[in-house]
Amino acid sequence: xxxxxxxxRSLAATPWAIGSPERAWPAPGIVxxxxxxxxxxxxxxxxxxxxxxxxxxxxxERFYFPAxxxxxxxxxxxxxxxxxxxxxxxxxxxxxRTNPYGKPYLADHPELAFNLSHGGGYGLFAxxxxxxxxxxxxSIALDVDTDQFSHRVFSPTERxxxxxxxxxxxxxxxxxxxxxxxxxxxxxHGEGLTLPLDQFTVPADLAAPLRIESIKWDPASAETWSLxxxxxxxxxxxxxxxxxxxxxxxxFDFG
Numbered sequence: 001x002x003x004x005x006x007x008x009r010s011l012a013a014t015p016w017a018i019g020s021p022e023r024a025w026p027a028p029g030i031v032x033x034x035x036x037x038x039x040x041x042x043x044x045x046x047x048x049x050x051x052x053x054x055x056x057x058x059x060x061e062r063f064y065f066p067a068x069x070x071x072x073x074x075x076x077x078x079x080x081x082x083x084x085x086x087x088x089x090x091x092x093x094x095x096x097r098t099n100p101y102g103k104p105y106l107a108d109h110p111e112l113a114f115n116l117s118h119g120g121g122y123g124l125f126a127x128x129x130x131x132x133x134x135x136x137x138x139s140i141a142l143d144v145d146t147d148q149f150s151h152r153v154f155s156p157t158e159r160x161x162x163x164x165x166x167x168x169x170x171x172x173x174x175x176x177x178x179x180x181x182x183x184x185x186x187x188x189h190g191e192g193l194t195l196p197l198d199q200f201t202v203p204a205d206l207a208a209p210l211r212i213e214s215i216k217w218d219p220a221s222a223e224t225w226s227l228x229x230x231x232x233x234x235x236x237x238x239x240x241x242x243x244x245x246x247x248x249x250x251x252f253d254f255g
Contacts, residue, residue, distance in 0.1 A: 008210055011231035019252030021085025025112060028130040029247035031240060035232055036078055036123045036254040040067030048077020051091045075123045078254055079116055082125055086112075101192045113242075115187055120236045125254075128242055134187030136180045137238035146175040153179065153197045157213075161204040173237075178204045180239040181227060185212060188225070188241040202227065212241070 016035065026032045038044070049057070056076050063069035080091035087094075087109065095107040106112060113133045116125045120139030127133075150159045158178055165171040181202040186192050199216040203209065212225045226246035229239045240249070 045073035136183035
């Protein structure tokens with residue numbers, strides 16, 4: 001499959017299955033996605049604390065709300081366990097670095113691509129080979145003025161597609177679906193919110209081909225990215241983006 005993909009999955013069409021983290025790193029063009037619940041309780045995070053670095057523990061302590069702290073600790077612990085399974089190393093021995101924009105990578109394996117996202121009580125982790133990957137999920141919040149937010153974060157084309165929908169529930173769902181796709185691209189690109197949000201366009205509706213439609217600062221590069229969209233739960237849309245062709249996505253549950 002060429003860059004630009006046809007992967008849109010409803011929750012019913014997403015084959016989440018229990019997987020073992022002791023496995024080979026996925027080949028280029030293959031993405032393995034793992035999901036896990038993040039209950040935000042002390043018990044859920046207890047086994048992860050010994051795996052974290054001093055820096056991760058320090059960051060955990062800066063969270064104001066305990067539930068956020070426990071979710072962060074569990075997320076980092078599971079990331080370490082998954083990476084350890086792929087690499088055949090001890091989870092606590094892994095050393096992370098970040099690029100100038102905060103995207104993490106492995107100090108000893110900078111060529112291996114992974115990304116993570118969490119929200120709505122779930123964490124998502126994506127792994128692939130010889131490229132870059134971004135993944136995002138968003139909880140659909142009823143107290144957010146998505147119409148106003150659209151003017152701040154969407155391109156004119158995206159804004160029109162969302163705001164022209166008459167049904168408020170459909171408009172809200174379309175906003176979040178579109179935002180996950182934009183956020184996944186930002187994370188895959190590696191420069192995050194330093195990129196101009198209104199200068200690139202992703203599809204908004206379910207029927208449109210899944211691809212990065214346009215990038216104003218580098219028009220020719222739009223065809224070099226692949227986009228996929230799926231559901232984590234009925235109320236948690238998610239998306240992933242990789243550089244280059246997307247051949248397959250494998251979906252796993254952790255724990």
